[in-house]
Amino acid sequence: MHKLLAFIRSIYVVLLFLLLEGLAVRYYAHSTAYTQARLLSRSNQVVGSVQGFFAGIRHYFTLGGENRRLLDRVVELETRLARYEAADEQAWQASCVDSLPKSPYRLMTARVVSNTVNRRRNLITLDKGLRDGVVPDMAVLSSDGAMAGYVIDCSEHYSVAMSALNTSFRASGKLDGEEYFGSIYWDGRNQYEVVMDELSKYADPQPGREVVSTGFSEYFPADILIGWVEQAELDDTKTTYRVRVRLAAEISSLSDVILVENTSLAETRRLRESERVKQQNERNERE
Numbered sequence: 001m002h003k004l005l006a007f008i009r010s011i012y013v014v015l016l017f018l019l020l021e022g023l024a025v026r027y028y029a030h031s032t033a034y035t036q037a038r039l040l041s042r043s044n045q046v047v048g049s050v051q052g053f054f055a056g057i058r059h060y061f062t063l064g065g066e067n068r069r070l071l072d073r074v075v076e077l078e079t080r081l082a083r084y085e086a087a088d089e090q091a092w093q094a095s096c097v098d099s100l101p102k103s104p105y106r107l108m109t110a111r112v113v114s115n116t117v118n119r120r121r122n123l124i125t126l127d128k129g130l131r132d133g134v135v136p137d138m139a140v141l142s143s144d145g146a147m148a149g150y151v152i153d154c155s156e157h158y159s160v161a162m163s164a165l166n167t168s169f170r171a172s173g174k175l176d177g178e179e180y181f182g183s184i185y186w187d188g189r190n191q192y193e194v195v196m197d198e199l200s201k202y203a204d205p206q207p208g209r210e211v212v213s214t215g216f217s218e219y220f221p222a223d224i225l226i227g228w229v230e231q232a233e234l235d236d237t238k239t240t241y242r243v244r245v246r247l248a249a250e251i252s253s254l255s256d257v258i259l260v261e262n263t264s265l266a267e268t269r270r271l272r273e274s275e276r277v278k279q280q281n282e283r284n285e286r287e
Contacts, residue, residue, distance in 0.1 A: 037146035068109070071143055071256050075107045082107075105221055106261040108133060113158065117191045117252045122151055122163040124254065134159045139219045139260040147171065147226045150219040150256060165191055165251050169215045173226050173245070176210035178203055182243065184211075184226060192247055199241040205232035211245045218265055230243060 066128045083107055110126040128134045140149040149161040149169065162169055165190050173196050174181040182199035196211060209229045215222025225248045232243040 019177050058116075067141045068111075068256055071109050073111055075258055079105075079107050104262060104264050106133075107261055108259050110159070110257055111258055112254045112257060115163070115251070115254055117163070117165050120167045120188045122165045122251075124161040124163050124257075126159045126161060126257065127149075127157075128259075129159050131156045134259060135261060137219055137241065137262070139221070139262075141224065141226070141254045141258040141260060142249035142254060143258065144248075145212060145225060145258065147220060147224050148249045148251060148254060151259065153157070156186060163251060164194060164247065164249070171220055172214045172228075173211050173269045174214050175199075175203055176212050176223075176228070180260060181214045181216070182241070184245070191252060194227070194247060196226075196243040196245050196247050197240070199232075199243055201234060201239050203241060205241050205243045207231060211243075211279075218262065218269075221260060221262070226268060 020038055084190040108128070110128040110132075112124060113127050114125040116122045124140065126134070126140075134151060134154050135270040136151050136153060138151040139147075140151060142148050147164060149163045149166070151159050151161045153160050154224060164171075165186050169184075169186055171184040172181050173184040179199040180203040183193055184196050186194050196205075199205060207229050211226045212227060213220040213222060213224040227245040227247045227249075230246045232241045234240070235242055
């Protein structure tokens with residue numbers, strides 16, 4: 001008790017000042033109607049600012065959910081657009097379409113559970129698996145539609161994709177607007193760049209030009225953005241370019257991704273591996 005009284009005596013000047021200040025403010029606040037209105041206006045501004053600040057914080061923590069909902073909506077609209085484009089193509093060829101055809105691609109979204117970029121064989125783990133409709137060989141695109149990898153294995157609830165930053169990754173690419181194409185792979189040197197090799201010397205790989213997928217790959221549809229030309233040089237034979245391509249997808253910061261399945265892939269594989277094709281290949285080799 002003695003210590004408490006000693007503490008109060010040591011700060012009684014401050015306490016007295018605060019008490020008098022409070023009485024002065026109270027007296028001032030009730031002195032006139034104008035003063036009351038001014039103080040009420042100011043207090044409302046302060047309260048509004050504080051409420052706005054905390055509302056902004058709450059909104060920030062809901063951005064992830066909003067982003068996923070927007071991405072799902074984008075995928076839905078992309079699927080519809082693919083159906084309409086397929087309808088236009090079929091109508092142009094057959095001049096009569098009775099119903100909208102099925103798109104050759106099926107799209108869905110997934111979230112990245114784990115991801116590495118500092119190894120030579122980097123992998124991406126996703127939160128969806130066979131139960132959700134994910135199958136091997138689905139293309140993996142970033143949320144803005146750039147090439148990021150492809151699915152290589154699935155369990156019931158999860159799937160694993162080979163990252164574009166994997167020395168075993170292979171795809172085909174070309175300069176946007178040209179037909180010359182090359183092989184896309186990662187040489188393990190830079191997590192922001194891949195290589196497009198064996199590009200014809202007649203191509204024009206100027207820095208900054210867009211590089212897109214060709215559609216020849218089993219995994220990726222045509223015209224998927226890969227990145228932009230950083231530099232190019234002719235090989236020793238002076239017949240092909242070796243092009244360094246800056247990736248459009250920020251692999252290290254992948255969060256939500258788009259999965260694309262080529263629904264006709266199994267059929268085309270069966271056709272290529274059919275007995276008739278094998279016999280024709282053997283006949284050609286003998287000749």
